[in-house]
Amino acid sequence: MSAIQITVFGRVQGVGFRYTTKRLADDLSIYGSVQNNFDDSVTIKASSSDNTQLEKFIQKVKNSPTPAGKVTDYKETPLTNYMPTAFTVIY
Template sequence: MRHVKVKVKGQVQGVGFRYFTQHAASDNAIAGWVRNEDDGSVLIEAQGEEQNMDAFLKEVEQGPTKFARVQDMELTELEEDAGLTKFEVKY
């Protein structure tokens, strides 16, 4: 099981990025959350099997539409969290 925190920078707010991330997480059996940050980035905490996490992160990097543009993803590895059981959008 892999648990990461990802700060996504670029044109990632106002383009449906959080809902796209929630859908990508559902497709890849990823638990966690996503929220917009005050600095214009999006913060994701995600946990899942290694293979699923790789697919999820690749999808996130590509973005939801041509209007979204991921310029950078800062990844931090975390300890496994048994409390993460679903994926949600935080406000």
């Protein structure tokens, strides 16, 4: 099982970014969470047993899963011992 935390910056709040990220995660069988941060960034934790699906997910997040959003920068951090059983939107 591989897991990563991605923090994305840009136009990522108020554009449906969390909801489209959840839909993308559900389509690719990715587990984890997505949440807005106070600094207008969004943090995504993602886990999958299929590295190919996880890489697809990461690439689509970097390109913004919503047409109204725009990712201008991102930070990736590997996660250890992170094994969620669903993908959730944190409010």
